[in-house]
């Protein structure tokens with residue numbers, strides 16, 4: 606048996622397709638339904654062809670839920686620009702896209718020095734090996750299973766080879782998957798070895814979000830247990 610500890614399962618709803626005019630209520634509802642963290646999608650209209658919100662909204666949300674872990678999915682050009690403001694707004698994790706950044710080591714250090722966990726995101730067309738030189742600077746690798754920009758798209762199962770590669774080589778890494786994840790796709794995600802599960806429309810659009818969260822958690826926890834028995 607190896608000494609590695611498999612990171613635990615965490616379910617992070619994306620509120621991208623929720624009613625953003627009642628953001629705090631929608632976020633509280635997710636936590637009440639069993640979410641472990643919130644995945645907040647920031648889009649700038651440049652890195653992706655869509656717009657959402659930035660640090661001013663996060664800053665207003667933070668006092669309403671002081672204990673909740675905010676995972677910022679930064680779909681923006683020049684991600685180094687917003688590190689201080691996001692840290693000041695109360696973000697816990699800053700996930701930038703490798704495709705949008707020039708000096709990756711410098712950005713990783715900046716995020717870490719601001720007290721946030723470091724996440725790096727890969728679009729579907731970006732090879733997984735791109736992260737290898739930065740592994741030691743990263744807390745989380747986010748594998749996109751849709752082209753970033755919009756909720757409600759179809760899950761790209763062929764991205765699971767990236768997840769498998771990461772889990773095999775880095776048993777204790779937090780591996781996050783985002784895009785089209787829900788009850789019909791979670792088994793592939795869980796078996797590949799992801800442990801941080803983002804799910805948007807499948808949760809926010811459900812009549813009973815807590816049931817969907819429980820189902821996702823169950824699939825991932827079973828897969829983790831199975832992989833540990835096999836070791």
Ligand SMILES: O=C(CO)[C@H](O)[C@H](O)COP(=O)(O)O
Nearest residue numbers: 753754756757784785805806
């Ligand atoms: O980053 C994203 C889109 O770029 C969203 O997090 C993602 O799409 C979640 O929504 P869904 O589960 O509906 O795909």
Ligand SMILES: [Fe+2]
Nearest residue numbers: 619646678783
């Ligand atoms: Fe996202």
